[in-house]
Each structure stands twice: as structure tokens, then as C-alpha cells.
Amino acid sequence: MSSGRSLPWEQVVHLLGLIPDGVLIIDEQGCIITANEALLNLAGYTLDELGGQPLAMLLPPLARPGHQAQIERFFAAPQGRAMGRIPDLNLWHREGHAVAVGISLGMVRRGEDALALAVVRDMRELRAMHERMQYLAMHDELTGLYSRHMFGEMLSQSLVQSRRSGQTLALLLIDLDDFKSVNDGHGHHVGDRLLQEVAQRMRAALRAGDALARLGGDEFAVLLRDPADLASPQAVAVKLLAAICRPWRHGHHDASPGASIGVVFAPADGEDADTLMRHADMAMYRAKEAGRGTYAVFDAGMALQIEEKALLQGRLKRAIESDALRLHYQPQLCARSGRVVGVEALLRWKDSELGEVPPARFVAVAESSGLVQSLGEWVVDSACRQIMQWRTQGLALRVAINVSVHQLRQASFAERLLKALAHLQVPPALLELEITETAAMTHVDQTQALLRHLAGHGVQLALDDFGMGYSSLGHLRDMPVSRLKMDRSYIQGITEHAQDAVLARAIIGLAKTLGKIVVAEGVETEAQRTFLQQEGCDELQGWLFGRAVPAEEIPALLARIERQAAQPSLCGFRRRA
Missing domain, CATH: 3.30.70.270 (Reverse transcriptase/Diguanylate cyclase domain)
Structure with a gap:
């Protein structure tokens, strides 16, 4: 305390009672002179039990030896100590357990006697909080x-x-x-x-x-x-x-x-x-x-594959942003008349560094990297622009595009697609979405609602790779698709293997029963075309009629097909190299 006029001892003791922290006053022998109520509550003793007792009784047993020497050094050279200077101090409770505390030291006087004053703060909550933070960090x-x-x-x-x-x-x-x-x-x-x-x-x-x-x-x-x-x-x-x-x-x-x-x-x-x-x-x-x-x-090969995927992903992103992708178009013909009724848009990408990149390779990267939305939007926009351009040339041609399950899960997919059609003034009936059975059967209720919404606006819908999925007859009946595209694996052996022919007939018959148009893809020979025509298949697609070509080559390809269809003596088409 200051060297000015000292307070009467009784007033000092009264003031100690007003301090919320525990307070002890100790003499030079290390005995307790007095303590306030907060200290008594903290230690579990009464003042009568503490008065005149050595301070060591309030210390943990391991801290008691040598404590008297510390008291003597303090009184020999008194020096105040602020709260928190020494961490992890404990007071020993009457019931035999430690209580986490912080202690600051100072001096007071009683007459001629110098006494030590210890302010003892309850640190249990703070220490528990600190320990909790340490635990959560670990x-x-x-x-x-x-x-x-x-x-x-x-x-x-x-x-x-x-x-x-x-x-x-x-x-x-x-x-x-x-x-x-x-x-x-x-x-x-x-x-x-x-x-x-x-x-x-x-x-x-x-x-x-x-x-x-x-x-x-x-x-x-x-x-x-x-x-x-x-x-x-x-x-x-x-x-x-x-x-x-x-x-x-x-x-x-x-x-x-x-x-x-x-x-x-x-x-x-x-x-x-x-x-x-x-x-x-x-x-x-x-x-x-x-x-x-x-x-x-x-193994090291995994790292190379990841690096390759990262390279492919980066270049694909730039290709989408710079409009470096292309759509090629393969004709779809009426099986009876031989005339073109539509085309399927197929993605193509020739990269300056990677060369020709197969769609199966980069579409998989797009789906796994989050680029599928940007890729899908590019396809929709490009197909709609091409439809519009062909219409200005007097060519009203239905264009089919493939839609992945990832696109169908996007809440705004239908809204963006319909907005693109309206913006480019494309009749919805000229755009067809091809959806695989697997995609159609994922989150069935949500997907069916989306497809019905699009069909209600006139967008054409086709079920791709039909026969390779797991859709039930009930789902097929209720699905708002107008075309079922028979997978090419059912076409390849129909003229050589009786079992393949039976399966193809069954699929065509099922499609007819459901009131759907059936499209055969992967038609490569005249014999396959003749079989499919005789069995009542509605539309044909494959190399026999033409490979997928750039948009600027479509008018010439369609003209050639139309000339062949107009020749009644011509029974079919030669496979194009």
C-alpha cells in the first residue's frame, strides 16, 4: 500500500470483505492472520480453522516442502506479483482436492508489522475452458x-x-x-x-x-x-x-x-x-x-492419371469458354420412306495439344469435375443456334441432343433450356432430348416431373440405349417419351444370330405396344436395314446412311440421301467409308 496515512486495521479487514476474489493476509512466519469470505468459500474452511495456521495447509502436498523458504525470501525483498505471472497454481481444499487459482501478491502494514497480502482468484472455469479448447484443437x-x-x-x-x-x-x-x-x-x-x-x-x-x-x-x-x-x-x-x-x-x-x-x-x-x-x-x-x-x-500410375485428368479438365474448361468444341450431326431416317426425319448432335473436340479427344473421355471428366453444367449449356445453345440457322436456309430439321443424369438433377435445367429456345425463336418440337434409362430411373419422381414439364412445352423426348437399363413396364408406360432408341448391341447380330433377332423383335414389339416410335441405332448393313424395316422399326440411324458430319456438310448429305430415297429401284444404301 502507499506510504501515506494508513487505514485502521478494522477498516482494512472490512474492505477485504468487499473484494470478490479470495484474500489472505500472512505474517512473516507464514501464518494466516485473516481471510475474507470469498477465500473461506474457495478453500472450504472457517476463519477460526485458518486463523494462526501456516499458509502451507492451503497448498497441495507436493508444493509444501520449501514453501517457508519462499516466504522468507519474499519478506526479505518484498516485490509485488501480478495475477497470472505463474500459471497452473492450485489451492488445496479442505476436502483434499486441488482448486485451480491465480494469485497476486502485495504488502500491507498493521502498525509496525509488514504483512503479505495474497489475492486468490478462482480459475476453475477459465482453466476448464482452456483445457476444453486444447482438447478440441487435438x-x-x-x-x-x-x-x-x-x-x-x-x-x-x-x-x-x-x-x-x-x-x-x-x-x-x-x-x-x-x-x-x-x-x-x-x-x-x-x-x-x-x-x-x-x-x-x-x-x-x-x-x-x-x-x-x-x-x-x-x-x-x-x-x-x-x-x-x-x-x-x-x-x-x-x-x-x-x-x-x-x-x-x-x-x-x-x-x-x-x-x-x-x-x-x-x-x-x-x-x-x-x-x-x-x-x-x-x-x-x-x-x-x-x-x-x-x-x-x-501406385505411380495413379498420379499420372490424376495429372492427365487435371490437364484434360483445364483444357476442357478453356475449350468451353472459347467455343472450341464442335457438334457433328448424324442423320436419322424413316425406315419406310428412307427420308431424313432428324439428326443426332454428337460432341467433337480437337485440342491443339491433345489432338482428337473422344467424347467418352472428356464427358466423364466433365461429370466428375463439375464442368457438366457448362458443357450441357454449351450443347443446348449450339444446337439451338444451328436449328435456327438451318431454318433460315429452309431446312426444318429435328435435332437430338444427349442429356446426362447430372443435368437432370439441376433445378434450373428446364428453365434454362426453355429460355434458350425462346431467345433463339426455336420451335420446341425441333429439339429432342435423349435420356438414358439409367438417368430416367434416377430420382424417378423428380425426373418424371421434369420430363413432363418439358414435354408439355413441346420438347421432344427419347429414351436412349433402350434395353440396356432397368426401367419397368409401368415406368415406361408413364414416361413422357415419344421415341425409344434401341441400343446398337441388339442390332449388330440380328442377321447372323437367331437369339439377337428374337431380342430385336421383342424390343420393337414392346415399343409398339407402348405406343412409342422405335429407333434403331448402329445400322451398318443392308441386311440389317431390311430386317428392321420388315419387323416394323420406325426410324434408322447408323453408318450405312452416313457418319456424323459438321453442320455445313449436312445439306449435301441430306440431298444425297433424298436422291437415293427417290429412286424406287434402289433397295438400300451403301455403307459410307
């Missing part, structure tokens, strides 16, 4: 497993130790299969409970020394230090899959969890944490491509 709150940050630190440290010792490390990256359907179908609370269950199952399947972490969402990781051999981590992967994939029930909710696992080794597959995680991710996606519910071990 652990995932939902599952109690290690957090992504902590796992990254452990992996980095283990890699340093591995380089020193020459020991091998194995990293397993685990991603639950189709976990989104659990959240969507049962709710996030059920999804969270499943994540907890999966975490418990994996923890039980691993050794105590194996590090298991939840990286976020439905992704987990396991670090195996010094595995016995290269086969050991694969055995762990099999064990984890068996544990994860057991059926699970929560209340009235049932789920059949599954997982895909990528396995990498250090240092063979990477010498730093980022490289290992990236390669484990590649291996995990290879497991998903293999059918899910399995594991894959990383």
Missing part, C-alpha cells in the same frame, strides 16, 4: 478421435522419426460410401450417430498404438507406425472394412454403411505429409471407381 468434437490438425502434426513428426530410423509408415485414408444418402434420408442427427458408431468400430479394430482421426465430414485416417510388412496395412484395411460394413440400426433407422480405403507407404509413396495425403486420396478414389466397399494401394 480431437474431433463429435467422435472424440484425433482432429485433422492433430493428425497432421502426428504424421509430420512420425515422418521425421521415420527418416531417422529408416522405419516404414503406412497411412490409410477412409471415406464412407454414399454417406450423403443417410443425411438426406434420415436426417443429420442420424448421420452424426452413424459417424460415432463407425468411429467406435474402427477404434475397436485397431491396436492401441495406431492413430485414428476424423479429418472432417465422413473422412477418416489411420496412421500405422512401423508395420510388420507391406501386407500388414492391407490386412488392417480388410479388418476395418469388415467392421464398418456391418449393418447398423438406430431407433427405427436402418443403414448399411460402407467405405473405400486408400493405402500409402512412407517413404516409398511420399516423404512429406501433403504428398502422402494426396496419394492416399488418389488410391481411395481408385477404390471407389473399383465398385466401393474395398481398398486400393497407391
Whole structure:
């Protein structure tokens, strides 16, 4: 306290009672002179029990030896100490347990006597909050497993130790299969409970020394230090899959969890944490491509494929933005008259660096990288512009374009398509959407509503690759499609194999029963054309009549086909080279 006029001792004691923190006054011998009510509540004693007792009784047992020497040093050279200067201090409660506190020190006087004043603050809530924050920094709150940050630190440290010792490390990256359907179908609370269950199952399947972490969402990781051999981590992967994939029930909710696992080794597959995680991710996606519910071990070929995919994705994005793609058109003919009734638009891409890129290759990249919406919009816009241009030339030609399941899932797909038709003044009946059976059967109610909406505006609809999917007769009956396109695999052997001919007749008969126009694609020979015409197939498409050609070549191709159709003595068409 200041050297000015000192307060009477009774007033000092009264003021101590007004302080919300605990306060102790100690003499030079380390004995307690007095304490306020807050300190008594904090320590569990009465003032009579503390008065005259050594301060050491309020210290944890391990802190008591040597404490008297500290008191002597303090009184020999008094120096105030602010709150928080010494961390992790504890007061010893009367009931024999520690209480987290913070302590500041100062001096007061009673007459001629110098006394020490200790302000003792209850730090239990603050310390608990700090410990909770430390725990959350190291652990995932939902599952109690290690957090992504902590796992990254452990992996980095283990890699340093591995380089020193020459020991091998194995990293397993685990991603639950189709976990989104659990959240969507049962709710996030059920999804969270499943994540907890999966975490418990994996923890039980691993050794105590194996590090298991939840990286976020439905992704987990396991670090195996010094595995016995290269086969050991694969055995762990099999064990984890068996544990994860057991059926699970929560209340009235049932789920059949599954997982895909990528396995990498250090240092063979990477010498730093980022490289290992990236390669484990590649291996995990290879497991998903293999059918899910399995594991894959990383190899260098995966990295090359990923690099190739990244290159393809980047160049495809630029091709879409720079209008470097092209549509070629293949004619579709009336089987009876031989006249052209429409064309199918087929994507073509010739890249300056990659050369001719097959559609199957770049469409798959578009679907997996999120470019499918931009690609689909480009196709719709290009096809509509071409229809408009042909109309100015006096050519009213129906154009069919292929639509993927990803486009059908886009909420704004129908609105954008109809807007494009209106903007370019294209009659909806001149645009046909070809949808595969698989796409039509995905989210059936939503897809059917979308197709009915488009059909109601006059857009033509065709079911592509008919016979290769799993649509039921009931769905086919209700589907608002006007054409069924028979897959080319049913056409190739119809003139050589009786079984193929029977299947083709059955498909044509089914289409007729359902009141649909049936289109055969992949027609390559006169014999196939004759068979299909005799069996009542409505429309034909294939190399026999012409390959897909650029838009500027279509008028000449159609004129040639029309001339051939006008010659009654000509029984068919020669295959075009």
C-alpha cells in the first residue's frame, strides 16, 4: 500500500470483505492472520480453522516442502506479483482436492508489522475452458478421435522419426460410401450417430498404438507406425472394412454403411505429409471407381492419371469458354420412306495439344469435375443456334441432343433450356432430348416431373440405349417419351444370330405396344436395314446412311440421301467409308 496515512486495521479487514476474489493476509512466519469470505468459500474452511495456521495447509502436498523458504525470501525483498505471472497454481481444499487459482501478491502494514497480502482468484472455469479448447484443437468434437490438425502434426513428426530410423509408415485414408444418402434420408442427427458408431468400430479394430482421426465430414485416417510388412496395412484395411460394413440400426433407422480405403507407404509413396495425403486420396478414389466397399494401394500410375485428368479438365474448361468444341450431326431416317426425319448432335473436340479427344473421355471428366453444367449449356445453345440457322436456309430439321443424369438433377435445367429456345425463336418440337434409362430411373419422381414439364412445352423426348437399363413396364408406360432408341448391341447380330433377332423383335414389339416410335441405332448393313424395316422399326440411324458430319456438310448429305430415297429401284444404301 502507499506510504501515506494508513487505514485502521478494522477498516482494512472490512474492505477485504468487499473484494470478490479470495484474500489472505500472512505474517512473516507464514501464518494466516485473516481471510475474507470469498477465500473461506474457495478453500472450504472457517476463519477460526485458518486463523494462526501456516499458509502451507492451503497448498497441495507436493508444493509444501520449501514453501517457508519462499516466504522468507519474499519478506526479505518484498516485490509485488501480478495475477497470472505463474500459471497452473492450485489451492488445496479442505476436502483434499486441488482448486485451480491465480494469485497476486502485495504488502500491507498493521502498525509496525509488514504483512503479505495474497489475492486468490478462482480459475476453475477459465482453466476448464482452456483445457476444453486444447482438447478440441487435438480431437474431433463429435467422435472424440484425433482432429485433422492433430493428425497432421502426428504424421509430420512420425515422418521425421521415420527418416531417422529408416522405419516404414503406412497411412490409410477412409471415406464412407454414399454417406450423403443417410443425411438426406434420415436426417443429420442420424448421420452424426452413424459417424460415432463407425468411429467406435474402427477404434475397436485397431491396436492401441495406431492413430485414428476424423479429418472432417465422413473422412477418416489411420496412421500405422512401423508395420510388420507391406501386407500388414492391407490386412488392417480388410479388418476395418469388415467392421464398418456391418449393418447398423438406430431407433427405427436402418443403414448399411460402407467405405473405400486408400493405402500409402512412407517413404516409398511420399516423404512429406501433403504428398502422402494426396496419394492416399488418389488410391481411395481408385477404390471407389473399383465398385466401393474395398481398398486400393497407391501406385505411380495413379498420379499420372490424376495429372492427365487435371490437364484434360483445364483444357476442357478453356475449350468451353472459347467455343472450341464442335457438334457433328448424324442423320436419322424413316425406315419406310428412307427420308431424313432428324439428326443426332454428337460432341467433337480437337485440342491443339491433345489432338482428337473422344467424347467418352472428356464427358466423364466433365461429370466428375463439375464442368457438366457448362458443357450441357454449351450443347443446348449450339444446337439451338444451328436449328435456327438451318431454318433460315429452309431446312426444318429435328435435332437430338444427349442429356446426362447430372443435368437432370439441376433445378434450373428446364428453365434454362426453355429460355434458350425462346431467345433463339426455336420451335420446341425441333429439339429432342435423349435420356438414358439409367438417368430416367434416377430420382424417378423428380425426373418424371421434369420430363413432363418439358414435354408439355413441346420438347421432344427419347429414351436412349433402350434395353440396356432397368426401367419397368409401368415406368415406361408413364414416361413422357415419344421415341425409344434401341441400343446398337441388339442390332449388330440380328442377321447372323437367331437369339439377337428374337431380342430385336421383342424390343420393337414392346415399343409398339407402348405406343412409342422405335429407333434403331448402329445400322451398318443392308441386311440389317431390311430386317428392321420388315419387323416394323420406325426410324434408322447408323453408318450405312452416313457418319456424323459438321453442320455445313449436312445439306449435301441430306440431298444425297433424298436422291437415293427417290429412286424406287434402289433397295438400300451403301455403307459410307
